[in-house]
Amino acid sequence: MPKPWNTRGWEPDWRKRRAQEQAAMAEIERQERARRYGNPWRSGPRTPKANKYPGDCHKCGARIEAGAGIITKIDDQWRVAHRGECPENSGKINSK
Numbered sequence: 001m002p003k004p005w006n007t008r009g010w011e012p013d014w015r016k017r018r019a020q021e022q023a024a025m026a027e028i029e030r031q032e033r034a035r036r037y038g039n040p041w042r043s044g045p046r047t048p049k050a051n052k053y054p055g056d057c058h059k060c061g062a063r064i065e066a067g068a069g070i071i072t073k074i075d076d077q078w079r080v081a082h083r084g085e086c087p088e089n090s091g092k093i094n095s096k
């Protein structure tokens with residue numbers, strides 16, 4: 001049975017590299033998924049908070065029900081915005 005060539009760092013280099021690659025891939029995939037589905041939680045240091053109260057999106061003006069959007073602090077005021085991208089024609093589909 002071969003002796004480990006290094007008793008402290010006995011894990012071969014390629015395994016470490018592969019683990020790092022997989023971690024990097026997982027991170028990219030996580031960010032990609034967050035971007036695509038507009039679920040930015042745990043994708044960065046800033047975790048958007050859900051809006052407690054209904055309000056109008058400060059980007060597109062459409063109505064957002066409580067908990068359906070996120071809040072962003074702008075000029076010391078909390079503004080409501082859509083989670084992710086604003087839906088197209090959101091001002092029109094509002095009345096459905």
Ligand SMILES: [Zn+2]
Pocket residue numbers: 057058059060061062081082085086087090
């Ligand atoms: Zn919007």
